[in-house]
Amino acid sequence: MAVYTQVSAEALARFLAGFEVGELVSAKGIAEGVENSNYLVETTQDRFILTLYEKRVSAGDLPYFLALLDHLAATGLPVPPAIADREGRAIHTLEGRPACLIRFLPGVSLSHPTPAQALAAGDAMGAMHAAVADFDGHRDNSMGQATWRPLLDRCGASLDAIAPGLHADIAHVLTRIEADWPAHLDRCAIHADLFPDNVLMLGDRVTGLIDFYFACTDLRLYDLAVMHAAWSFDSTGRDHDAAVGDALIEGYSRHYPLTDDERGAFATLAAGACIRFTLSRAWDWLNTPADALVTRKDPLAFWRRLRVYDPNLASLLKTLA
Numbered sequence: 001m002a003v004y005t006q007v008s009a010e011a012l013a014r015f016l017a018g019f020e021v022g023e024l025v026s027a028k029g030i031a032e033g034v035e036n037s038n039y040l041v042e043t044t045q046d047r048f049i050l051t052l053y054e055k056r057v058s059a060g061d062l063p064y065f066l067a068l069l070d071h072l073a074a075t076g077l078p079v080p081p082a083i084a085d086r087e088g089r090a091i092h093t094l095e096g097r098p099a100c101l102i103r104f105l106p107g108v109s110l111s112h113p114t115p116a117q118a119l120a121a122g123d124a125m126g127a128m129h130a131a132v133a134d135f136d137g138h139r140d141n142s143m144g145q146a147t148w149r150p151l152l153d154r155c156g157a158s159l160d161a162i163a164p165g166l167h168a169d170i171a172h173v174l175t176r177i178e179a180d181w182p183a184h185l186d187r188c189a190i191h192a193d194l195f196p197d198n199v200l201m202l203g204d205r206v207t208g209l210i211d212f213y214f215a216c217t218d219l220r221l222y223d224l225a226v227m228h229a230a231w232s233f234d235s236t237g238r239d240h241d242a243a244v245g246d247a248l249i250e251g252y253s254r255h256y257p258l259t260d261d262e263r264g265a266f267a268t269l270a271a272g273a274c275i276r277f278t279l280s281r282a283w284d285w286l287n288t289p290a291d292a293l294v295t296r297k298d299p300l301a302f303w304r305r306l307r308v309y310d311p312n313l314a315s316l317l318k319t320l321a
């Protein structure tokens, strides 16, 4: 679960008193998510999400994230803006953490998306990229391609405790990705973490795109590659559902049809996404105390996806052969 910071009922009632949102009725910690503490808050007027920012989200980046959410919400996309208090402030401090009260969106996140749902989600990502064409905020990708080698070095030989030979294998794949990385492709504001759990749906309709706390300026197609890697495999990374992956690309292509150059670069971008999530999960795996109240995610689930994106290279690796 992800509630790192406990918020007392008294502190929450005092916090809500600063907003025009009615009085506190109930608050429940939300189990999903790994990065931040989230509460579902019900007031006499409405439901909200209270987020306390932890771990990788730095308070200095919040103005960028909130500006992006406001921009996307203003274009009609189902993105939850932060609520401003009576003095117009959206960023607060609660129990010592940076905190925002966020609009609640309906919908559920899917564990096993169908191709029809993937089509709608790919379309939503395309619409999001089209909507940021006139967004002028900028944020470097704090988990972007240039950060993977330093993160690999920080994880170091401990990676071999996850799987013998993993450090050398990641170094090997990373060398290939660094050489082939298509840095010349289009850039824009991207979500960078649009996993199924960050898309709310009702049936085949997208009702929410959430969790923009890795959003940044980076390669537009890398966003789709992250989504492809996240959506079109089972949770172990062993089974690939090509129909779901194809549907994502088809939905996205309604806004941005892939060029031949982009099609040629896609596997490298997706392999990069595999490295990115293998490394961040491995770091968390190695650095989260076993008794922490959060479920650590399996780093190898993303590593195994390389068998689809680069089968020849994967067959040469000790950890994947």
Ligand SMILES: Nc1ncnc2c1ncn2[C@@H]1O[C@H](COP(=O)(O)OP(=O)(O)O)[C@@H](O)[C@H]1O
Pocket (backbone or CB within 6 Å): 002, 030, 032, 033, 034, 035, 036, 037, 038, 049, 080, 102, 103, 104, 105, 106, 109, 197, 198, 208, 210, 211, 213
């Ligand atoms: N605006 C929202 N509307 C409805 N539910 C939300 C909203 N934001 C977050 N949630 C719920 O909270 C969960 C965790 O949120 P998320 O932002 O993914 O957390 P984390 O940043 O820790 O990964 C989501 O899976 C969803 O169930």
Ligand SMILES: N[C@@H](CCOP(=O)(O)O)C(=O)O
Pocket (backbone or CB within 6 Å): 032, 033, 034, 035, 193, 195, 197, 198, 211, 277, 280, 281, 297
């Ligand atoms: N999607 C990442 C972890 C980031 O957590 P989120 O709950 O904010 O999406 C992963 O699965 O490794």
